[in-house]
Amino acid sequence: MKLFLLVLKNIRRNLLRSVLTGLGTMVLVVVVIMVWSILWFLDEQTKEKTSNIKAIVTERWQMPSRMPLSYAPELRAGAARKPEHVRPLDSMTWQFYVGSTEPNRFGRETALFIVGTQPEKVLTMFDDLDTLPPDSPDRQRLEKAIQAMKTNRQALLIGRERMEAINKRVGERLKVYGMSLRGVDLEFEIVGVFPEGRWNNLAVMDWEYYNAAIDAYKRRPGVRPHPMTERSLSIVWLKTPDTRSFTAVASQIAASPSFTNPQVKTETLASGTAAFLEAFRDLIWGMRYFLMPAAVVTLCLVIANAISLSVRERRKEFAVLKVLGFRPAHILGLVLGEAILLGVVSGLLSAAGVFVLINVVFGGLKFPIGFFGTFYIPVRAIWWGLGVGAATALIGSLAPAWIACRVRVAEIFARVG
């Protein structure tokens, strides 16, 4: 306890240096936490699960995937044809429609990326939304919007960021001019907004409305349909209870004679995500093995510098302490304690600050990697901050603390004399 009080006193003694070192630690911990949060999220997304597995069925060879809509019913059933075949727990289809709120302009303020799907699946199949607690306000708002989608075919559920970008509000109507399918223009009424998060830039419409619009477009006199109107199905999502069921469903689909032109492939969401992120492999590698270590090394150097300055100025004091009976281990502990306390407090404050700042004030960290656009700082980052602060402080202060505990009393007092 006495040593701890001494540590506190010493930190307060050169307040300017402690504050500067603390601030330096805080800003560098911010970098580490932000990078770590991104990497942690990506690792989580690409980690294979053993239960409640989401699978995606897409065209086997090509990207973007384009399958005939006629594939949908059989794929949603996991190509189960016999009673002994395994059926997925849940399923949904995705059809992509890209449009603009202005007929001849396609940009950030006008673009809309809309998924045509079964509205009720938003609550059971969409990542993050399927785990919303039943009594959460977000869930209740979503349920209300989905009810509206069931009665109003032109209903549109949209991400907040996109809605703000196109300058619309819930309840307003809008016309979207087809860019992915010229001539297929759709009218919508915004009935709800996605909770803050990964769906910020997406919109969802009723697939039946979209398919009815494509049919109407094909029937229009004088229209030569776009070559891809027959292949409007992009992804079929399946949910299986475990790895065994997933493997069985994937085999059923692979063995089905219905999916030959084009062929399809079934993979877990984690596997699909990993393949997609492969394009960013070197960027992620750079973040993991270059950016993070560089930030940690800089942090260690800043701390080492501050502690070595402190040790240099206090050599006489350490000599006096030795005369008073302090053992080298005590002095070592004193110097290390000062550094670690400073590191822990700064790291903790930094982590808590960045958590609030990024998640609450900025609404997430905007860093587009593939289809992930916004990253959030997880609660566990508080511990990362603490750990990084403590570890870098320990590493940075080891050498100065060693020098401090090796101070020779006779040498110091000889100089003083």
Add this chain to the structure above:
Amino acid sequence: MTDIFLRNLGWITAVLVLTTVGLLLLARIPLRYNIRNLRVRWIPTTLTALAFTAVIALLTVMLAFVSGMVRLTQMTGHPGNVLIIDESSNDEAFSNIAASDVGDLVNLPGLVREGGRSWVSMETYLVVNQLLPHARAGRPNRRFLQIRGVDDVRMTALVHELGLQPGGDWFSSAGVREIVGPNGQTITAIEAVLGEGIAREMARDRSPEELAQAKSPETLLPGDIFFLGDRTWYVCGLLQSAGTTFDSEVWVKRSLAASIFGKNTYTTVVARTPDAKTAKQLCDYINTQYKKAAVRALLEKEYFTSLQETNQQLLVAISFVAVILAVGGVFGVMNTMFAAVSQRTADIGVLRLLGFSRWQILGSFLLESLLIALVGGVLGCALGSLSHGWTANSIVSSGQGGGKFVVLRLVVDAGTLAAGMTLALAMGAVGGLAPAWRATRLRPLEALT
């Protein structure tokens, strides 16, 4: 903000360098006084300079990555080329032009013609999945591969101004050849011409047996084979495509790609005109008057320039990280300089009594801080420069869907080094200012007591 910084990088560097030079010239306190002090306090000096080194080296490598991507998009495309895609698409990855619509495009006005043939390349660009049964540990078991199916490979090469590396050949008009398989059986393999970058990338995921028969462990070479879409592919040539997005593509006979991957439409028609002006006129004609097919035209150069959205996003992220790291470094140098001031209080008092002004004291301490920054910056730039020429995978895109997977080379150019040195000197200046200011506030007699 980043744009403003980069646009004015020259000015900022000039101001910082001039400040340093000005301090050196105007300071009456000899420079060797500062150097001696830095040497005496070598531990904090070294630690601070090393912190600068780490930050600047990191910035240099990150900027080299972006420079590599920018150069890639800038070097691809010909000013006289017009890219024609389906009117519904903003990228060739999503384009679908019916076969019946492309035939008439060779008769467009203003095209370069030679021997009665228009310089028009008919292409189908596809991104396909290549299964990787021998992927390295921890890596996905498939990759996205960019295939460009072309009707006439020699015409395509002419339009894109790409040649073949020595020892290779274009694929035959059939697009296939008979080869002897590993068990002595005859296989009909699909002929392909590969970009240099993707050839190196694909060489990494081969089985030990394939490697044993490979011509080089580093890259696929003419005569090598690979597997894609349940078929065996034969490498007949490598493109001289370094520094362009074509470096990451596999070229193949279009009809074969169509049948294997089930894409029967064209995605892109690239038409060559004599110059940029004619290309612009042709673009306008297609976009306003051409009604025979639902297509739109873009200048090829502009199309590739539009793929710089990713670069911009990365640049913003890099600038953000660099600024935060720099702030950390600033606190480090502040610590060093504040300690220097407090240890040399008596020196400052003597200097003041000898007639040196407050400004000269300020200049002297600022110079010391800038010297640390200079050393750290130079070391950081030198360390970061080692990344010049490294290859990396990435994506370039317009941010509105589509884009291209690319293999790029990191480029450390003068701009990158200038940015590194500017940041280092700025850190030194900002970090040194407050301690130097404190030094000027000391009263001579009080400082000596």
